[in-house]
Amino acid sequence: MFLTEYEDMGTQDGRAWLLNSPEQNLPMILADNGFDVWIVNARGTTYSRKHISLDPSKPAYWNWCWDDMVTYDLPAIFNYVSKQTGQKINYVGHSLGTLIALASFTEGKLVNQLKSAALLGPVAYLSHMKTVLGVLAAKAFIGEIMINTGMPEFDPKGLPVIELIKFLCLAPGVDCGDVFTAITGDNCCVNASTVNRFMMHEPQPTSTKNMVHLSQTARSGVLAKFDNGGISPPIYNLSNIPHNLPLFISYGGEDALSDVDDVKNLLDHLKLHDADKLSVQFIKDYAHADYVMGMNAKDKVYNDVTAFFNRQF
Template sequence: MAKKILLTLLSIFLVCILEAQGRKSLYSMNGKDELPVFFPSDHSDGICKSMVETQGYKCEEHKVTTNDGFILSLQRIPAGQSGKIADKPPVLLQHGLFSDAMIWLFNSPDESLGFILADNGYDVWLANTRGTRYSSGHTSLTPSDKAYWEWSWDELVSYDLKACVEYVYNQTGQKLHYTGHSLGTLIALAAFSEGEMVNMIRSAALLSPIAHLNQIPSPAIKFAANIFLADDLYWLGLREFNLKEQDASKLLEGICKIPGINCANLLTVFTGPNCCINSTRIDVYLDHEPQPTSTKNLIHLAQMVRTGDIAMYNYGDQAQNMQHYGQASPPVYDMTSIPNDLPLFLSNGGKDTLSDVNDVAVFLDDLKDHNKDKLVVLSIDEYAHVDFVMGVNAKQVVYELMIDFFNHN
């Protein structure tokens, strides 16, 4: 039994590392046999003061409370570096798994999407999902409570995303453009498929779109999903999964000593061979990321890898599903129900092993009836998963085309 538990812990860590984007230990062992233990730094001043104002931009900190009690932080960049107030509609940026809003700000202002949009006249809003450092508040719970972590991406759809979109819409009085990366695309697509918030959305840009997941090429991810590893961790009582905890770093050190595992290539194994990341920004990344998520969220994603379905969380037996949904199996998010006249910009990478080209092709087939003049698809052969948010040439390769799309919608 102990051996099985150890295997479970080691393997699920490999799964959970899939978006620990840019982590130094994934690139190099620095000539040492041991991996360093990483601890979170104290950034009590918040994202505005630590990442935005330091670059010469105005920034506002906002808070919004979801209907289930989570207190989320949003940052607003209302003007460009020149000081000119935004004269274009709001844009809400939504990060992916193990990230927060910092992911849009790590590179220089002429390379980071948050700053680029502000300098192009857009009213920029940055979302931070529940459980991340600056969205760790709750009206009655604390992160040390197991109940605090009883959520999956279903709740990000029905509570977090809804609260953020409604808040920006009400604050600005305007429909907004939406930009999501990875998990940030999945929650938007799920919401759109149910007709949620589409009356407040001008258009959506989906970078490394995640929908169907069963064709992910990584053997490690498929192995972990197929033997229910995250489920075992949940059974053992682990509700929060935090890659910055000391035990997790020791776990990674143990994994790296297993024959055949090359830690220098783990990022490539899980995200694909990113072509264009600025390695000089890795220390900045480590100072802020990766962020925690819930084990239940990982279970939900693993269910998608196993089945290929885009469905609500499966509680594992018909009785529990009946209790939660009134039916024996979880309801599906029907991608064909996304409004055909909703302007969509999709960009995927040919080397991306998370938003795999074959899975993206299945999703595009879901959109076969979408109005042709409302759908733009941009495939970038050399890009992998992380390039879309940290690539030094992403402005020229992706963002300028995306901004042109926004300008016409």
């Protein structure tokens, strides 16, 4: 199996899964239960910035969005892991890691190599997200402005993005006293020391074009490919996901990114899914970061994920 972790206001690398102790983080729990665990680093992050011909200092390196993760990255990862292990894969995704998986499944990609998928804090629609900074950025076409002014890399810790956040924080009703909570929601179960470790390394860079694509998703209310202008881009039809694909979906009532109404929209598109192949979990007090860093995530989520995987044959 492998785990992917992406965040909607930048990208996280694989370290985000390992911030808690071995007894409390999902990769080690799965490994202790006999699973062979592979952790993915998204392109553009610290451990995934090499390229056979392009350099991260050049704009061409950043000319991609999550469509490219669907078309190239996930298939390459699946092919590599399948070749190394000779086994079908149990997939775990969080945040954008769920989005690229769902989009892939709609097009029939990966499903022949897949045993099951667990989607935590799932993102397919962003119309109701409550992270005020994200909503403001999307409505103000901030990503498009950054591209037009020659900033192809979106680095959350870089000066241009820091200045951008400061500017957005001046808007009425925006409280930036706790940016982490402002973006992810009111996490019930993440302690301060874990957040401090997170902020030492995360979030990581992504492409500005990727942020534009996410903004398009938030503005349009549909799950579609990148809109270059002109003809409307093709839709990722979630109803096309194979009805017999085992899915575990867990979402939280306090999640500012994976909003309850947006998840209900996703589940509505899965209403024809085989009932015995779809497991849905709702945790009323969970927000976005609880799924990766919650101190009680083992008891709330990870034990159920492990049991779900063990039921797949």
